[in-house]
Amino acid sequence: xxxxxxxxxxxxxxxxxxxxxxxxxxxxxxxxxxxxxxxxxxxxxxxxxxxxxxxxxxxxxxxxxxxxxxxxxxxxxxxxxxxxxxxxxxxxxxxxxxxxxxxxxxxxxxxxxx
Amino acid sequence: xxxxxxxxxxxxxxxxxxxxxxxxxxxxxxxxxxxxxxxxxxxxxxxxxxxxxxxxxxxxxxxxxxxxxxxxxxxxxxxxxxxxxxxxxxxxxxxxxxxxxxxxxxxxxxxxxxxxxxxxxxxxxxxxxxxxxxxxxxxxxxxxxxxxxxxxxxxxxxxxxxxxxxxxxxxxxxxxxxxxxxxxxxxxxxxxxxxxxxxxxxxxxxxxxxxxxxxxxxxxxxxxxxxxxxxxxxxxxxxxxxxxxxxxxxxxxxxxxxxxxxxxxxxxxxxxxxxxxxxxxxxxxxxxxxxxxxxxxxxxxxxxxxxxxxxxxxxxxxxxxxxxxxxxxxxxxxxxxxxxxxxxxxxxxxxxx
Numbered sequence: 119x120x121x122x123x124x125x126x127x128x129x130x131x132x133x134x135x136x137x138x139x140x141x142x143x144x145x146x147x148x149x150x151x152x153x154x155x156x157x158x159x160x161x162x163x164x165x166x167x168x169x170x171x172x173x174x175x176x177x178x179x180x181x182x183x184x185x186x187x188x189x190x191x192x193x194x195x196x197x198x199x200x201x202x203x204x205x206x207x208x209x210x211x212x213x214x215x216x217x218x219x220x221x222x223x224x225x226x227x228x229x230x231x232x
Numbered sequence: 233x234x235x236x237x238x239x240x241x242x243x244x245x246x247x248x249x250x251x252x253x254x255x256x257x258x259x260x261x262x263x264x265x266x267x268x269x270x271x272x273x274x275x276x277x278x279x280x281x282x283x284x285x286x287x288x289x290x291x292x293x294x295x296x297x298x299x300x301x302x303x304x305x306x307x308x309x310x311x312x313x314x315x316x317x318x319x320x321x322x323x324x325x326x327x328x329x330x331x332x333x334x335x336x337x338x339x340x341x342x343x344x345x346x347x348x349x350x351x352x353x354x355x356x357x358x359x360x361x362x363x364x365x366x367x368x369x370x371x372x373x374x375x376x377x378x379x380x381x382x383x384x385x386x387x388x389x390x391x392x393x394x395x396x397x398x399x400x401x402x403x404x405x406x407x408x409x410x411x412x413x414x415x416x417x418x419x420x421x422x423x424x425x426x427x428x429x430x431x432x433x434x435x436x437x438x439x440x441x442x443x444x445x446x447x448x449x450x451x452x453x454x455x456x457x458x459x460x461x462x463x464x465x466x467x468x469x470x471x472x473x474x475x476x477x478x479x480x481x482x483x484x485x486x487x488x489x490x491x492x493x494x495x496x497x498x499x500x501x502x503x504x505x506x507x508x509x510x511x512x513x514x515x516x517x518x519x520x521x522x523x524x525x526x527x528x529x530x531x532x533x534x535x536x537x538x539x540x541x542x543x544x545x546x547x548x549x550x551x552x553x554x555x556x557x558x559x560x561x562x563x564x565x566x567x568x569x570x571x572x573x574x575x576x577x578x579x580x581x582x583x584x585x
Contacts, residue, residue, distance in 0.1 A: 119553055120552015122553045123320055123562070123563060124320060126318075127564065128333065129337055131302060135293065136299055136480065137302065144302070148303070148584075151343070156546070161546075178296075194335060203369075203370050219437060220369040
C-alpha cells in the first residue's frame with residue numbers, strides 16, 4: 119500500500135478493495151501470489167478450486183468464516199481449540215499444496231521426535 | 233451549476249464543476265501518456281473516473297468479488313511509531329501491533345520492519361530483528377515479510393564511508409560521483425543479501441524492498457543485484473516497491489542486463505524486476521500537490537495500467553501518502569484514498585495494493 123496513518127491508509131484500502139485477510143480467504147490468495155507468482159485471477163481460481171467454492175465467495179465474510187472453522191485453518195475470532203499461528207499455517211500448506219518456510223522449519227525442529 | 237466537493241493533491245478541499253473534473257481527468261491521463269510514451273485511458277475509462285469523482289458519497293468500494301490482495305510497507309510502524317512513520321503512538325509492542333493488523337484490520341499480509349526502516353541500520357541489530365520475526369511467525373497466520381528501504385544515501389558521507397554524489401556533482405567531479413555510487417551500491421547489495429539470507433533462515437515468507445531507487449539508478453542496480461542473489465539462493469518471496477515513477481539518473485550510466493536504468497518508467501522497471509527474479513512489483517506514481525486528486529488518480533492509473541499489462545508477475549501499486557493519486561498530507565482523506573483504491577483495481581488492473 120504505502121505510508122499513512124492506520125485509519126487513513128490500511129483500513130481505508132481494506133474497506134474499499136481488500137480481500138479481507140483471515141476474515142475471508144485473503145491470506146490464502148496472497149500465498150499463491152507470494153509463493154507461485156500467480157496473477158490475481160489465477161490465484162483466486164486456484165484457491166477457489168482447493169476450497170470448492172466460487173471465486174466471489176473467497177471474499178464473502180460469512181461463507182469463509184464458516185469454511186475456515188470447518189477446515190480448521192484459523193479463524194478471525196478467538197475460538198478455543200481452533201488452529202492458531204503455525205498450526206493453522208501447517209494446515210494451509212497442506213490444503214494449498216504450497217511450501218511455507220516457517221512450517222518447514224517446524225518440521226526440521228521436530229525431526230526425530232515422536 | 234453543481235459543484236463537487238473534492239480534494240487537491242495536497243489534501244485540501246476544493247469545489248469543482250463536473251466539466252472541470254472531466255477536463256482534469258483528460259489532462260492527467262494525457263500527461264502520463266506523453267511522459268511514459270504509453271496509451272492514454274480510453275473514453276470509457278475516463279467516464280468511469282468521472283463517475284467515481286462526481287459520486288457524492290464519502291467513500292467508495294469495488295464490486296464484491298473484485299477485491300485484491302494487500303501488502304504493506306512498514307504499516308505496523310504506523311500503529312506504535314511516531315509522526316515520521318505516520319505513527320499514532322499507541323503504546324504496544326511491534327509484535328502486538330502485527331497481531332492487531334492481522335486480526336482487527338483484516339490485512340492479507342503483514343511485515344516486520346525496523347522503526348528506522350532502512351536496511352543499513354538493521355545489520356548490526358540483526359539478532360533483534362530475527363527474534364521479532366521468529367516470534368511473529370509462531371503466532372500469525374497471514375504471510376509475513378521483512379521489509380526495509382535500500383536507502384543508498386545512508387552509505388554516503390557523512391552517514392557512510394563513501395563519497396557523496398550530492399557534494400561531488402556540483403563540483404563537476406562526475407567520475408568521482410559515479411565511482412562513489414558504484415562502491416556504495418556494492419556495499420548496499422551486500423547488506424541486503426546478508427539480512428535477506430538471515431531472514432530466510434528463520435522462516436520469513438517474504439522480503440520487501442521498499443522505496444527502491446530513492447537515491448537514483450545506482451540504488452536500483454544495488455536492489456536488482458540483491459534480488460537476483462536472494463531469488464537464486466533462498467525461498468523468500470521478494471517484493472520490490474519503487475520510490476518514484478521515474479528512475480533518477482544520479483549516476484546515469486549504470487545498466488542491468490544491458491538496459492540503462494536511468495529514466496525508466498513503471499512499465500519498463502517491472503521487466504527488469506521480473507528478470508532479477510522478484511515475485512511482486514510495486515509501481516509508484518508521484519502525486520502533484522498543485523493539481524486535483526482527479527488529475528492525479530487519472531495520471532497514476534494510466535501509468536499503472538501500462539505496467540500491469542507489461543507484467544508477468546503480480547503488480548501491487550503503491551497508494552500511500554503522496555503516491556498513486558493519494559493526496560500528499562499527513563491524514564489522507566478517506567474519500568480520496570478509497571477512490572484511488574477503486575481506480576487502481578478497476579482501471580489499473582492491479583493484482584494488489
